[in-house]
Amino acid sequence: MMKSGPASVEFRSVTKRYGAVTSVDDVSFTIAPGTLVTLLGPSGCGKTTTLRLIAGLEIASEGRILIGGKDVTFLSAADRDVSMVFQSYALFPHMSVLENVAYGPTVQGMPKAKAHALAMEKLALVGLAGLERRAPSELSGGQQQRVAVARALVLEPQVLLFDEPLSNLDAKLRRRVREDIRELQLKLNLTVAYVTHDQEEALAVSDRIIVMSNARIAQSGTPHELYEEPASLFVADFIGDANLVDALVVEEREERALVRVGGLDLDLPRRGATRGPVKLAVRPEAILLAGAKPARPAIAARIAKAAYLGKHLEYTVESPLGELFVIDRVKNEPLVAGADVWLGFADRDVTIVPL
């Protein structure tokens, strides 16, 4: 079999409609060869449809899809050099682990012995050597997941797709498996598109993230860009649970701006904002709570709910700015519900959101 190496994926104004419902609306992006790009968004935002469009399991209603520079818009899934790891793993229950992994090469017409050798190689790669005679149902969830990955890798596809691969695993296993996937992607230099609704997972594994909302791309960029400079209220809210607070730009200072919020003045990057009302995205960690009135200016507020989570403390605070969600990782003395507190802002993780 010819090794084709990683390829780019390009969407040019792709739209997918089901009757009156548009699930992907005029979407354009490019995935560079050898990178891992995450499609992130709430359920129903069109991210899985986008993935299935890459795979060829759906055909675009409008627009063009290119893989490795070649137009594949109307090519069926079987003719595209793309493999996919399914959310349910989709292991064939009537075949053994080995037959599952060897399925791809076998149906391409490769002799059985050669196909099995290739499959054994990939099984060893994912650390499942010795389990090849088992039926999929005799494996644990994590092992089944690795069989699915081995089966997708065996054809050495130009593009590998993951549809929420961690959603059926328990919380502990998720971190390990996502690290394994990233390691494999870097080691084999694969182009990977990865769908998830978990922002932490996306931040952890991606070279770039495409955030989708209502069938459109809300923002795309590196994890750092998305977290630090959200382009919209939706992105700010979806990634890192930001508090969205009304504020007023009182002075434009070239690249920076003086922003007044709840009586406090903050000096922030301007990000194109002009004088007048704006929204601030304030990360939960960026709100500092003090039990006693501090020396510097502060906003008086009251703890509505408090939760002790071991590693950190979570508070819901009622303030003149509205209800705020606060995380205290420093673990000051735990505050109790009903206590009066004073709010301040940290130097970072407070951002002006362009409207």
Next chain:
Amino acid sequence: MTRASIIWLVLGWTGFAVLPWYMVADLSGYPTAAAAPGLVLALSGRAWWLLPLLLPLAVAAWPLAGRHGREEGGWWLVAAGALGLALLAIQGFAVGLEGWNAAWLRELLGAPGPQQRGMGFGAALLALASLMTLCHGLAARGWCRGDAFVVSAIGLIVALITVFVFLPVLTILVSAFQDNAGRFAPGEFFAKFIDRSVWGLDCLTSDLRCGVAWNTLFLAVVVGVGTTVLGLAFALIATRTAFRFKGLLRVLSVLPIITPPFVIGLALILMFGRSGSVTALLADWFGVPRSRWIYGFWGIFISQLLAFTPIAFLVLIGVVQGISPSLEEAAQTLRARAWTTFRTVSLPLMRPGLANAFLLGFVESMADFGNPLILGGNYEVLATKIFFAVVGAAHDQSRAAVLSIVLLAFTLGAFWVQHAWLGKRVYTTVTGKGDAGLPPPLPRGVAVACYATAVPWAIFTFIVYAIVLVGGFVRSMGRDYTPTLEHFLTGFRIETTERGLFFSGSAWDSFFATLKVAATAAPLTAAIGLLTAYLLTRQRFAGQRAFEFGTLLSFAIPGTVVGVSYILAFNVPPIEITGTGFILVMCFVFRNMPVGVRSGIATMSQIDKSLDEASLTLGARSFTTVRRVVLPLLRPAIVASLVYSFVRAMTAVSAVIFLVSAEYNMATTYIVGRVEAGEFGLAIAYSSVLIGVMLVAILMIQVVVGERRLGRRTAGALAVQGAAA
């Protein structure tokens, strides 16, 4: 152009230029004379109307010449395929056996015009090649995710349904508006339609008989209610009581499926006829005078009740089992007594099942032909009336068509009511979640009522079957109980001669013909049914709802109507196949296909769709995916549809009685003939042989299809559940 579309192009040329164009009995004179290929006929001028067919064949070859993209080449293929099909249809319907078919063509181009016979292998192959070229072109245009197999499968099924379901129905509609000479005569239609013999209500006011439509409707309603009540009683006993003989109930529910429908009527004659065994007993012991009461409404009613109660039972047992016990337990924890729970929770939840059971009984009674034929006496129903309109002395085809439309309207109306009434309600009580509840026992009164209806009925059914079993081995039921093998010898004698075995029994011909037709039809039915189910569950395409309607439509058409419509549609060119085994096979395939579709859909919706998609992304085409992933997981549905279609092909009477010929006489029509001739012994012996053969066939299908699943099946079954969870 893909390799497949080149192959279809070559096959198209083969059909046009090599194979005999018309249906011929032998190849004498090939390649000229009657067996000539289309190209020869067209060029020699004997069938100049075939000349335009060269155009699509040339268009299909065009992409070979130039270097076209996949999509542009697709356009050429679409154009060629559509043009080919259109030209074939136009010439086929324009030029008939006796010249131009349409009056305006005769006027325009002069009567009688050119003549031609029914299409043969050449024409059929060219039609198929055109269809496949069209489908490959559409696939190249991106239809169905660019999947040529899927588009071809859809195209093939649509074409088959058009020819074997819609065309006959359309023909019957058209011929209802024509007189027997083929002229348009709406006046005659209305005269026949509102005829007193159809809609008359004289029986309410005088001794005269009511119209046949009212007879049929009344019988169907009574039978529907009766089977539903009995079926519910059986279902409640089977699921909600500690009844000891539940196994027997199961047997009871299977027996009628493998019984030719008129056998029960036959057994009733042997018991209650003028010289029946029960009649004889009553006459001898109590002096009850012998009478012919069984021939008429009561005979049909009892036989249909016996025949169709198991169907209601099968529907209702699923519904009763499907009611989540937690719901009933919830009612009880809210202080509802057993009877209140049953009345306010259980019974309302069964409502869709009850409606379904009633409608099935209703439709089955309407469509039943065998029992009214042998038991009807003076009580006429539509099914038999249609039959006698075609084969009787009057031979009034347009009257048969009009009556068929009345019958069709009734059954389609019933299905429409069912759909409209049940379609919008959701009664889902089976969820994916486990249910730890225990169903409560029946309230006492209900249990007693169930036993009181069901047990006598069950005993009666067993007596009926005992008579079927015994009747073949005695000289004459009711008169002479001397044991004899005479009936079996008459039907199934085998003699050894010097040239080997000689099947001299009178039943052998129809027996072998039936086996041949049933064995051909069963795999075809299963294949087409499951393919349709695959397309409906696994693919999305424009017009899917219409496609589904078309595939299930034949289920709602009574057999008698199918029979009449087939002889009307396929007795004349372009498709002239009456009298062949082929028409019987096709009739069975499209009558029984809906069951294959249903069981396929049920099984396939339990298999995770991403299994197919995984196979696709691994480079397997749809066909390979179906073969290697879907089919192995589909074995239960394969068994179900094979068994059903085989059994139905062995037991059907209504449609085939119009379609049999001297060469292809079916077992059922032969038996009906014996009954009409009064040879009850032979008829009943033959029936028990048929039942035995079907039991053997069912076991064989189980073994052949089921064996392969042994390997890793236990683990596989678990994983299917796991994947679906």
